[in-house]
Each structure stands twice: as structure tokens, then as C-alpha cells.
Amino acid sequence: MFHRLGHFVVRRAWWVIAAWVVAMIAIVASAPTVTSQTDESAFLPKHYESIQAAQLQEQAFPSSFTPSALALFERNDGGPLNSEDKAAMAKIVQGLTDKKIEAVEKIIPVGEQTTSKDGKYALAPIAIDKTKQQDPKAFGDVAKHLREEGKALASDTNVKFQLGGAAAQSLDQQEASGSADALIGMATIVLVAIIVGLIFRSILAGILPLLVSLVVAMPTSNGLINHATKAFGLETTPVLSAILIVVVLGVGTDYFLFLAFRYRERLRAGDDRKEAVANAVGRVGEAIASAAGAVTVAFAVLILSSLGMFKALGPALAIAVVVTAFASLTLAPALLAVIPARAVFWPGKKWMREPNDARFAALGRMVQKRPAVVAIASGGVLLALSAGALSYNGTFDLAGSSMPKEKESMVVQDKMINGFSAGAADPTHVYLTNTSGAKLDPGAFESYAAKLGGVPGVAQAAPKPQLSADGVTADFTVMLTHKPDSNEAIDTLTQLREVAHDQVPAGTSAKVGGLTAVYKDINLAMAHDYKLVFPIAGLLILLILALQLRSVVAPWYLMASVGLGFTATLGATTLLFQSIGGETGLMFMLPILIYLFVVAIGTDYNILIIARLREEAREGRSPREAAREALRHGGPTVAAAGFILAASFATFMLAGNVFMLEFGFAMAFGIILAAFVMAMFFTPALTALIGNKAWWPGHGADPGHGAGPAPLADAHGVPEPAGRR
Structure with missing residues (x-):
């Protein structure tokens, strides 16, 4: 099969190259635009309790929100906030509100509950349009605008304005990784070109895998992935682009080396250029196809994952590997067939001399x-x-x-840990609902909150929950002792769920949500x-x-x-x-x-x-x-x-x-x-x-048994003599 493919590519090399160029342009030009999803909860199936709790929150408390950003206030001298500072903070919050910054939906003024016990820190939670969270760049831009405007408003006061929370982290992460991403990408490309070039002592040999992988296979893969995402309603993730480059360049370079080493080996054995290309594909094609098949399967099976991030990555990476492997078995041999061997291995002079290895x-x-x-x-x-x-x-x-x-x-996160509980940045919520649809009995709230607050690792459980408009659902805000993303907080959450479910008042049910x-x-x-x-x-x-x-x-x-x-x-x-x-x-x-x-x-x-x-x-x-x-x-x-x-x-x-x-x-x-x-x-x-x-x-x-591959043929279709194999 693969020796026939090799001869087909060699005989129609220019047609193969042209077909790849035309196909790449057509696929890229017609590919739809898809939007990445960055919300962790969006990547979980609906049967998980945190997702059910989020859906209940949207239904029962449509006007409530989980802050996307947090404005932290403190005095420049580090002392307790006084009445003058509180007036300044109120003015800053009102000033930010009046700016009507795009995508900022609400800024909650500083209050008693958002002021630290020592009086040194105060918080103003900020709600940002959820659709912006799906685009890390747009999410970070909102935070940048908030941070700049907030600092400007606080510049003539004794109060320092700092921005934390998810949006600010998104902005800081982009700034921290922006130059690093460019450095990594460029270093990877340069490394591949230099190392492959040194291995073959050739300039062109170092460029060819980049040409096949990044110039042709990469945009073709991206286009096909977007088509598949749109056609089958798949999700996508912002980490895909970075991972895709590594996968396409990684497997593309591997497969090019598999082919190029065997191509050079056949030239040294006496084959002419086209014969060497055909026989190289025939000899190594099965290994490349099998390797690509194994990698494709490993990626594709991720579609069975419960996590949307990996469910999104799996099919996309599988498509990329198939495209790269096909390019390695057709486009790469076609290029080798039309480029003189001396040019491929230039300026090396000993490439035809087999070393002792x-x-x-x-x-x-x-x-x-x-x-x-x-x-x-x-x-x-x-x-x-x-x-x-x-x-x-x-x-x-x-x-x-x-x-x-x-x-x-x-810095804001560390100060919040010191001034509040570590879980104050993103509290957990326990939603208590009357299963019969009647109004809840407020008389049971205080004892239920006390049971929630008694769980080890819980810093505070609000005794007076927020009630839904119909009185059927209550939202108990629970602050954990540890950071929301820590293992200790996750262990606490496990116990909190047990207590929340087991200790519910008669006729009610509970859902525990939050980050x-x-x-x-x-x-x-x-x-x-x-x-x-x-x-x-x-x-x-x-x-x-x-x-x-x-x-x-x-x-x-x-x-x-x-x-x-x-x-x-x-x-x-x-x-x-x-x-x-x-x-x-x-x-x-x-x-x-x-x-x-x-x-x-x-x-x-x-x-x-x-x-x-x-x-x-x-x-x-x-x-x-x-x-x-x-x-x-x-x-x-x-x-x-x-x-x-x-x-x-x-x-x-x-x-x-x-x-x-x-x-x-x-x-x-x-x-x-x-x-x-x-x-x-x-x-x-x-x-x-x-x-x-x-x-x-x-x-x-x-040797010669029917289970093995057929004898390779030369460029004219004549079986290759055994001595030349």
C-alpha cells in the first residue's frame, strides 16, 4: 500500500503540491469563526451539583452575581480606614459607576460586611458581563480599564486603589505570559530549524519540516477544526492554539525525520532521487501511519471525558495529527521528489557517505x-x-x-487572606429550597446556618440568608478558611456538602455551589x-x-x-x-x-x-x-x-x-x-x-512470508532486488 502511495506521489509530485496549496486556501477561507470558552463551570456536565447550583442561582436570584473583579481599598500609610477614607471610597465607586465602563454591570459600594475586622481593608465587588469572560483578551481589557480609572480617581486621596479577582488575574496573566509565549514560539521554531539542519548539515533540511508543519498543516488543521466545531457543536478552549502548535510541529518533525533518514539511507544504497523517495515512503509509511493512528486514537478518545476542556481538545488534536500525518506521507515526499538531493542536503558534502554510526x-x-x-x-x-x-x-x-x-x-489576594478569610475572594453558596414550592420558614435559618458554620474549615456562615422573590429559595453565603482553589478548601467543601444535605430542615433540599x-x-x-x-x-x-x-x-x-x-x-x-x-x-x-x-x-x-x-x-x-x-x-x-x-x-x-x-x-x-x-x-x-x-x-x-509487506518496486514498477533492500 505505502510503496504504491510513494510511487503515486513521485509521479505526480507537482500535482500533489498544488492540491495541498489549493485545499489549504479553500479550507482556511471557508472556515467559520469560533469562540473559546474560559468559564471552568461551563466545562462540567449538568449532572454535577455545582452546575445545578449555578442554574438554581440564575433562576432564583437573577440579579445576584459572583464578582468578576474586586476593588481593594487601604490607606496609603497602612492605618485603619476612617470616616474621611470611607467618603473617598464611596466617591471612587460612584466615579467608576459614572464612567459606564463597557461590560461593567454593577459595582457594589463598600459596606460593613466588606470591611475587614481590623478596619484596614475594604472591598467593592464588581460584576462584569459573563460573555466577556469567554474571551480572555476582552475580559482582561475590562480589568485594565477599571484599574486605570480607579487609580486615577484615588490619586488625590489618602486611599490606595488596587484591583483583584478573576478579571484582574486574567489581565496580569496575559501581561506575564505575553512576551513568554512569543519567546517560546520563536525558540521552538528556531530550535527545530537549527537542530534538524545540524543533523543533516543542511539549511533546506531544517526548513522543510517547518514548511510542511507550520505553513501548510497548521492552517489546514485550524480550518478543519473550526469546521468540525461548528458542524458538530463542539466546545473550544483558549489553550488549544498553544497546544496545537506543539502537537503539529512535534509530530510533523518526527514524521519528517522518519522519512528523511530513510530517504538518505536509500540514496546511499544506490537509488536515484525519485526511487529513493518512493522506497522511503514504502519502508517507513506503515510506521508513520501506525504512529499517527495511535496518537489520533489517544487524542480522539478524550471526547469521552467528563471535562469540556479535554472533550474540546481531543477531537481538535486528533484532526491536527491526521492532517499532519497525511502531509508527511504526501506533501513532504512530493517536495523531496522535486528538489534535487544535493539541494536538500546542501551545503553538506558527506551526506552520500554512510558513517559508521x-x-x-x-x-x-x-x-x-x-x-x-x-x-x-x-x-x-x-x-x-x-x-x-x-x-x-x-x-x-x-x-x-x-x-x-x-x-x-x-498582592490583592494575599491582602484579602490577611484582612478577611482566605475564602472571601469567592465565597461558597448553599441554596436551600422548599421541595413543595411553598415559602421557606425563616425560623429554621439560624440553626441551619449554625450547622454549616460548624464544619471544620468554614470561617463564617451568614445566619440571615438572601431570600428569592417568591420566598422558596434561600442563599446562605459561606466563607471558607482557605483559598477557594486550595486542596484544603476542596476537602472542606466535601464535608460542607454532607452537612448541607443531611441537616436540611424538613421538606427542603440543598445545593452547594461556588468556585x-x-x-x-x-x-x-x-x-x-x-x-x-x-x-x-x-x-x-x-x-x-x-x-x-x-x-x-x-x-x-x-x-x-x-x-x-x-x-x-x-x-x-x-x-x-x-x-x-x-x-x-x-x-x-x-x-x-x-x-x-x-x-x-x-x-x-x-x-x-x-x-x-x-x-x-x-x-x-x-x-x-x-x-x-x-x-x-x-x-x-x-x-x-x-x-x-x-x-x-x-x-x-x-x-x-x-x-x-x-x-x-x-x-x-x-x-x-x-x-x-x-x-x-x-x-x-x-x-x-x-x-x-x-x-x-x-x-x-x-522473510518472504505472506503476512509481510509486498516487495518494494523501483520507479518503473519493477520489484526491487533483494540485495538492495
């Missing part, structure tokens, strides 16, 4: 002679690192992990996903490997290797940042991100090596000889691809915040493990130990 040949001989030792040593490294995953602790403090502490929204409740439900949703999504993805990848290798043995230890790579990566990151770095936990989404990049993309290297092992076995070599030759020929490809992708991910560590530091390290280290431990040692050593049984019940080790 002494290092990889030595590694191959080591695996050949001592496969048991190599398997135990590499497996032992993975197991030892995996032990660190046992102490993994997830945290939801995205703002604190992704921004410097001196940013204004972080902490949303995080609690995200925790529950992720636990559900770990039990459902990962096993299904594993089984589907197992099936792809079985079909590629015509074996039921090899896929099992390949999947075991991938699983160990996942736990080892999580374990190493946990040890470095929690045990050594002293962080309270890692971002809650890190395990999913490791799954997305390390497991899905890292599987490419295992597939490339196992495909080469099978090919060498089909040439008639013994299992140990096949391991030696697979590392000698496939090792440089895996090493180059793994190093480039790891270096690309490492650029995220330049962002200057904890989350990106953790993310960059985890991805880079995981890819290094996948390429240099799993694919280079663990997989070939195990295959050498298991022997030809690894291919059972197929005949992968039998």
Missing part, C-alpha cells in the same frame, strides 16, 4: 550481547522513577502557579476520566499495534513500556517539584497533559523501533541481530526526533512561572524517557529476549 552500533551490540541486563536496568529506572508518582498531589491554584507574586492581583464546588466536581470528573478514558485509549492503541505487527505478544509489552513511561514522568516531576522544590502540589491537569504529549506522541518512537525490529527480522536476522541492526539504523532517527521534541518542550521553562516550569520539565523529561530509555533500550532488549515469539501468531520474522 559508532555510538549507535555500539549500543546495538550491547543490547545484542546483554539484552537481559539492558532490560532490567532500563526497566528498573522506569520503576524507580514511577515510585515518586505515589506522592503526587494535585492543586487548582492556576493563578498562583502561573504568575509572579508581585503582580497586583496576587470551590466547581473544583470539587472537576476532581470527581477527572477520577471518572482516569477510569474510563485511559483504559479505552490503551485498548485501542493495543489494537493498532496488533494490526501493524500482526502479533498479540509485542503490543502488550509495548503498552507496559508506555504505561511505565507515564508513571515515571509523573514520578520524576513530583520528586523534583514537590519533594525537592517544596511545592504543595502540581497542577491538577498535569497528568492529562503528560498523557496527551508523552504517552501519545512518545509512542511514535516505540513504534518506529518495533517496526525496524520487525523489518530486520523479516530480512532473516536472529532476534538479537535484529535488535543490533534496529538500533544501528533506527537509533539516530529516534535520538534526533526525541532530542528535538524534548528541546522544544523545554522552551516552556523560559516562561518564568511555576506551572510552565513544571509543564516544560515534565514534557521534556517524558520525551527523553520515551526516546532514550524506552525505545532505545527497553523495547529492543525485551524483543531480543522474547525472540521470534514476539511476533506470534504472525510470521513477522519469516
Whole structure:
């Protein structure tokens, strides 16, 4: 199949290139515009209690709101606020209201309940149009306008105005990450161009993967994703664009290297340019297709996730991988077919001279002679690192992990913790409803509030709740002792829900909502996903490997290797940042991100090596000889691809915040493990130990057997002589 595809592309190379250009322009030009969703609660299914509570709030208290921003007031000298200061604060709030800032719906004046007990701090909650929250740029722009106007109004008073809350955090995050994002993107592109260029000692070879991936595959993928999002009513997330670049460039560079190394190998074997391209596609096409299939499945199965963010990411990334793989199997070979080989590898002068590859040949001989030792040593490294995953602790403090502490929204957050309870920024709400539709009995409110306030971790529960217009629903505001996004607050929320449900007055029911409740439900949703999504993805990848290798043995230890790579990566990151770095936990989404990049993309290297092992076995070599030759020929490809992708991910560590530091390290280290431990040692050593049984019940080790691929043909359709294979 793939040798026929190679010859088709070679014969019609200019038509293939033209078809890609026309298709890309048509897809991009016709793609609809889609809006990203940033509200965490919007990504949870409706059966979760936090979502039901939010819906109840909208119905019973249409005029109430959860503040999107918080104006914090304090005296410039740090003393208690006096009557003159209170008049100044009222004037500032009125002045902001009179400005009629776009999207600002309401600013609540400072009151007794929003003044700290020591009298040093006061808050003015601000409501912002919810539609603006779906666009981080627009959300941040509202905060910027509020911050500038507020400081101007306070400039001639003794009061300091500072802006915190979600909108201010969005603004500060954009400012903190804006230059870092540009730096990461540029560093990644430059790294790929330079490293690929150095590997092949060529300028054009460093540009070609960028041309295929970023210039053609990336906009085509974006257009198709927008079409699919619109057609099937899918959600989208603002993190998609950043992740998409890494995925397309990562897999695109990998697949280009798989092809380019084999293309150069065929040129050295004596093929002419077009013959070499066709035979390279025929030899490596199945490995690229299988690798892309495994990655696509890993991404696509995320559509089963309970969390909308990952449900949105899954299909989008799957589309991107399919497009990139198809471009790698058609557009990249077409470009190689029309560009003279000397130009592809210019200015290098020794590209036709096959080096001894002494290092990889030595590694191959080591695996050949001592496969048991190599398997135990590499497996032992993975197991030892995996032990660190046992102490993994997830945290939801995205703002604190992704921004410097001196940013204004972080300063406001710290002052609120000192002046109020840590949960004052985003209180929890308990909604009590009469199940019969009659009015609630106010006489039961005080005792119910006392029971809520008695939960460990609750700082205060308002004894006088807000009543709905019909008197059927009451809103009890509960302030927690800890920050809303902390694990301690989530643990408190668990107990609070139990008390709220168990202690309701007769004939009523309770729903607990708020940001902490949303995080609690995200925790529950992720636990559900770990039990459902990962096993299904594993089984589907197992099936792809079985079909590629015509074996039921090899896929099992390949999947075991991938699983160990996942736990080892999580374990190493946990040890470095929690045990050594002293962080309270890692971002809650890190395990999913490791799954997305390390497991899905890292599987490419295992597939490339196992495909080469099978090919060498089909040439008639013994299992140990096949391991030696697979590392000698496939090792440089895996090493180059793994190093480039790891270096690309490492650029995220330049962002200057904890989350990106953790993310960059985890991805880079995981890819290094996948390429240099799993694919280079663990997989070939195990295959050498298991022997030809690894291919059972197929005949992968039998040369010329019907289960193997058809003999490759030359450019004129004549089967390639055995001696040239």
C-alpha cells in the first residue's frame, strides 16, 4: 500500500503540491469563526451539583452575581480606614459607576460586611458581563480599564486603589505570559530549524519540516477544526492554539525525520532521487501511519471525558495529527521528489557517505550481547522513577502557579487572606429550597446556618440568608478558611456538602455551589476520566499495534513500556517539584497533559523501533541481530526526533512561572524517557529476549512470508532486488 502511495506521489509530485496549496486556501477561507470558552463551570456536565447550583442561582436570584473583579481599598500609610477614607471610597465607586465602563454591570459600594475586622481593608465587588469572560483578551481589557480609572480617581486621596479577582488575574496573566509565549514560539521554531539542519548539515533540511508543519498543516488543521466545531457543536478552549502548535510541529518533525533518514539511507544504497523517495515512503509509511493512528486514537478518545476542556481538545488534536500525518506521507515526499538531493542536503558534502554510526552500533551490540541486563536496568529506572508518582498531589491554584507574586492581583489576594478569610475572594453558596414550592420558614435559618458554620474549615456562615422573590429559595453565603482553589478548601467543601444535605430542615433540599464546588466536581470528573478514558485509549492503541505487527505478544509489552513511561514522568516531576522544590502540589491537569504529549506522541518512537525490529527480522536476522541492526539504523532517527521534541518542550521553562516550569520539565523529561530509555533500550532488549515469539501468531520474522509487506518496486514498477533492500 505505502510503496504504491510513494510511487503515486513521485509521479505526480507537482500535482500533489498544488492540491495541498489549493485545499489549504479553500479550507482556511471557508472556515467559520469560533469562540473559546474560559468559564471552568461551563466545562462540567449538568449532572454535577455545582452546575445545578449555578442554574438554581440564575433562576432564583437573577440579579445576584459572583464578582468578576474586586476593588481593594487601604490607606496609603497602612492605618485603619476612617470616616474621611470611607467618603473617598464611596466617591471612587460612584466615579467608576459614572464612567459606564463597557461590560461593567454593577459595582457594589463598600459596606460593613466588606470591611475587614481590623478596619484596614475594604472591598467593592464588581460584576462584569459573563460573555466577556469567554474571551480572555476582552475580559482582561475590562480589568485594565477599571484599574486605570480607579487609580486615577484615588490619586488625590489618602486611599490606595488596587484591583483583584478573576478579571484582574486574567489581565496580569496575559501581561506575564505575553512576551513568554512569543519567546517560546520563536525558540521552538528556531530550535527545530537549527537542530534538524545540524543533523543533516543542511539549511533546506531544517526548513522543510517547518514548511510542511507550520505553513501548510497548521492552517489546514485550524480550518478543519473550526469546521468540525461548528458542524458538530463542539466546545473550544483558549489553550488549544498553544497546544496545537506543539502537537503539529512535534509530530510533523518526527514524521519528517522518519522519512528523511530513510530517504538518505536509500540514496546511499544506490537509488536515484525519485526511487529513493518512493522506497522511503514504502519502508517507513506503515510506521508513520501506525504512529499517527495511535496518537489520533489517544487524542480522539478524550471526547469521552467528563471535562469540556479535554472533550474540546481531543477531537481538535486528533484532526491536527491526521492532517499532519497525511502531509508527511504526501506533501513532504512530493517536495523531496522535486528538489534535487544535493539541494536538500546542501551545503553538506558527506551526506552520500554512510558513517559508521559508532555510538549507535555500539549500543546495538550491547543490547545484542546483554539484552537481559539492558532490560532490567532500563526497566528498573522506569520503576524507580514511577515510585515518586505515589506522592503526587494535585492543586487548582492556576493563578498562583502561573504568575509572579508581585503582580497586583496576587498582592490583592494575599491582602484579602490577611484582612478577611482566605475564602472571601469567592465565597461558597448553599441554596436551600422548599421541595413543595411553598415559602421557606425563616425560623429554621439560624440553626441551619449554625450547622454549616460548624464544619471544620468554614470561617463564617451568614445566619440571615438572601431570600428569592417568591420566598422558596434561600442563599446562605459561606466563607471558607482557605483559598477557594486550595486542596484544603476542596476537602472542606466535601464535608460542607454532607452537612448541607443531611441537616436540611424538613421538606427542603440543598445545593452547594461556588468556585470551590466547581473544583470539587472537576476532581470527581477527572477520577471518572482516569477510569474510563485511559483504559479505552490503551485498548485501542493495543489494537493498532496488533494490526501493524500482526502479533498479540509485542503490543502488550509495548503498552507496559508506555504505561511505565507515564508513571515515571509523573514520578520524576513530583520528586523534583514537590519533594525537592517544596511545592504543595502540581497542577491538577498535569497528568492529562503528560498523557496527551508523552504517552501519545512518545509512542511514535516505540513504534518506529518495533517496526525496524520487525523489518530486520523479516530480512532473516536472529532476534538479537535484529535488535543490533534496529538500533544501528533506527537509533539516530529516534535520538534526533526525541532530542528535538524534548528541546522544544523545554522552551516552556523560559516562561518564568511555576506551572510552565513544571509543564516544560515534565514534557521534556517524558520525551527523553520515551526516546532514550524506552525505545532505545527497553523495547529492543525485551524483543531480543522474547525472540521470534514476539511476533506470534504472525510470521513477522519469516522473510518472504505472506503476512509481510509486498516487495518494494523501483520507479518503473519493477520489484526491487533483494540485495538492495
